[in-house]
Amino acid sequence: MLTSYLPAIVFVVLGTAVGITFAVLNRLFGPRRAVPHKTDPYECGLPSEVKQGFRFGISFYLIAMLFILFDIEVIFLYPVAIQLKSFGTFALIEITVFIALLMAAFVYVWRRGALEWR
Helix, strand or coil: CHHHHHHHHHHHHHHHHHHHHHHHHHHHHCCCCCCHHHHCCCECCECCCCCCCCCCCHHHHHHHHHHHHHHHHHHHHHHHHHCHHHHCHHHHHHHHHHHHHHHHHHHHHHHHCCCCCC
């Protein structure tokens, strides 16, 4: 039974060893002095000169969430498309229903104006 877990154990041990090695090498050979420009906060592609009260509109987050949602749903279609012959007609019907529901959700979001950039 241990032989079936051996590749996973080796992978975890090697990954940990590489991580620790890089951390130690960085500590030994990395720069020691802090440069003020490098320690400034920098998030989401915005330079640190932006005032603290700056806020993104809700449409930015809504479009980002919709992109992730539809992107992940499309990723689920790929394995079925690869093995469609072995799954048969039932999988084709299920995928057709899935795509129809996906399109209905997309039309709903589009009609509600969630994709309009304001």
